[in-house]
Amino acid sequence: MKHFLKRLMGFSLGPILGAVISLIQIPILTTLLSEAEYGISTLFSTLIVNIPNFLYIGLDQSYTREYNRYKDKQNLFQQAAFLPMIVGILMFMVTIMFASPISNWLFDSPEYTYIVWLSGVWVLATVIERFILLTIRMEEKAIEYSKYTVLLKINVFIVSILLILFGMRDFRVVVFGLIFGQLLGDAILFYNYRSLLNVSQFKLDPKLLKTMLFFGIPLMLSASLNSILNSVDTTMLRNYSTLSELGVYGGAMKIVSIIGILKTAFASFWVPTAYRWYEEDKDIKHFKFISDALLFILTAIFFGLLVFRPIVMLFVGYEGSKYLIGLLSFPHLMYALSETTTLGIVFSRKTYLNIFVSLAALVPSLLINYLLTPQYGAIGAAFASCGSYIMLYLARTYFSNRTGFGFSQRKQILTIILMTIAAGFNAFDIQYRVGITFAIGLICLVIQWGTVTDMLAIKQNPNEWDFT
Template identity: 30%
Template sequence: MNANKLLGYALGPLGSAAAGAISLPLISWYFSPEDIGRIVLLQTVSAMILLVMSLGLDQAYIREYHASDNKPALFKTITALPLLLLAAVCLVLLFKLELPAQWVLELPDASLGLLCLIFFFTTLLARYLSVILRMQERAYAFSLSQLIPKILILALILAYVLFSLPKTTFNLILAYALAQLLTVAVLVLQTRHELSKAVRAPFSLPLMQETLRYGLPLALGGLAYWGLSAVDRFLLKQLAGLSELGIYSMAVSFGAVALIFQSIFSTIWAPMVFKWVKEGIHLNKITHIVEAMLALCTAILCLVGLFSPLIPILLPQEYAPVQFILLSSILFPLFYTLTEVTGIGINVSKRTWLITVFALSALLCNFGLLHLLVPHLGARGAAMATAISFWLFCVMKTEASSRLWQPLPKTKIYGTTFFCLLSGLAYTYLGNSRNYFIFAVIWLAVIIWLCMQHKQHLAHAAAAIQGRLKNR
């Protein structure tokens, strides 16, 4: 993949993070923690619906894309069943519109219920349309599909503030639903030629059966993973209330700095490895990529820790604990991104049912730890419990992948990730303004050590950038 495409894929997550860096503090000043908690629940339930209704067929599309001789027929086949299922559910709920809002937002309101249904359906559509851009390697178009909803949400929230519109739950949910609806409209425009071909393409029942055999285990694994990443929200709301959930959600949202890294890498990694496997090339690079990823994850954790005192400056006083919760929260996407590399052997060997087993095991661990920690520590306890569970998930996937496909430097992986886990847990549990400098010295020392270890790679990268600048 050339530098231009890599930059294209990076623009979406980077731009989304920039928009989020502006909109998150803005929302925190004008909307209550309870409303922020409701938005997070809406997004969490939407992610669950996407997993259940997609049946893993979006992942099957990615897996079969390069091997398919009729890509429009493949797209038509994998989208037909999920769209019909979700449309049927939405049609039934139209007769009882207050139910979605009651279940998700704890507000039995028909208008909010309709907005919830719009958000759910457009999320599924956006997922399937964006995967076309991703597999065609239309990097800038794919990034635009990620960036548009963030910009639209920011624009709508700014409009609320500038025109002194009511800062109500309805208006906040409306902003998110409208942003998602407009995103789908742009995606339809971007993929109109592919959609036209897909409409005329034949539907293949044998192909659907084949893709379901691959996708359903992944969907079950994804659902288990969703439970692992979402159970903290629901139990925190139940055990500590919507206000504590809002504080926790703000920490997780600021952890989106790691989601930039995860989003860019996840977009590129799986299709690239499947292509390597098919062509039988570059497989010896996996170990080097793992080691580079370990160093990068550690550096991101330390840098976020060093700059965490800036958080209270941006947020109201009630969000002060976010500074310390943030470091454990950032471990979720970092460990997940790492498992995209260390666990790829499970996907290559098509033993995807193992992902379900590992996610369920980590989910049970998380469920127990949340009940143990949240009643005493609130949002801090939720972040710590989920960080531990994600580390367990990372270890299990790494071990299985190493045994099923290619050997990995497991001692280095487990040792480095365990340091990251301990560092995050200690800062979340013990951190305060008085002992911050102790943690800061450790993080700074680790960054210096990483630079010394990888100075040759950094020098090559700097020389390459300098050469490109001279050639312009």
């Protein structure tokens, strides 16, 4: 267990430090930028971050699936990255052609076409960055992975602060910070891993590519649907509400993104570990305990955010954001938890099931957004986000169970129901909010008390468990 926790902490170090940097950056940006300006930057950031998911064609997931089986890592890297780069270049060319209308929709002005062009460069760099970071992750180089994660966050922060010091006070602070900060970090990453980028001996391997595409294309469709899911709320707010509501939504998203950083840290560590455990034929009880322990930690973080909401809100300058924190925690909570319950889909290579998973989440998102967002603005979009990601978790778990990989979800389901009730209470001004939230949190602790006893049993009988 100590070995397991040591590697987990190694992968978590970067995201935790990244969260600290975000906590410093959020109040600066939300104080200096109006809700409308922050809303524009939120829309841009949400869309650009999700674009690469359409370009990978699922080959990033195929790369991790084949990594432990393939000896020539450089060749595998280049085979996997080849098609995404081709697709990315084609998309970049199309973007240049339609830069003016894209700029007009995003920024209410056609004069920012140069930002659209820069975004295309950012996307191409992100594709390569993704495969290099996957290489570091699959080699389980925890500290090195964390180092680059922190480097990227620091660069974005430094560029943003420099722009503020030079007098910039609009959405471009966030936009340029994201673009140039990440490109600077990528330049260092590409230099240090330039051996992977040496294509002098590259020769396309149709057989390997076909194998990876067979595994990856269903995942591409699923990832594309997930990217749409992640963008629906901000797009609906942009079209059917106000930029101020979009800014309030974005402020809350920034706070709960701290959970997202921890989610990313866990996934970065867990995916290669889970693949290795599967190859080693580990007992299912190990997978179940990790899922239960993660639920316990996520529950504590969730209720901590709600109970200490006044303190949390010191980091956000928008009053309305406080009502959304609970609801907008669910995308990160449910996705992280589902990483422990969806493994049967990838282990069985039945990746086409992810398409049904994504559709199961996207449909309620569209429906709830359509019904609530035009009238209730940010709160309506937050309810849609909460509901859709609960469906994502349920669908991932259900289809994984259908493949033969699964375990009891009683604790998870009961806890999710109670957390949803707590998030709903906190979406409105309700008397005794803190007391009600604290009481619901205690009930969740009682439901999960079995996880505590399992922890004690592992400590007392470590020979019966193997978390290496």
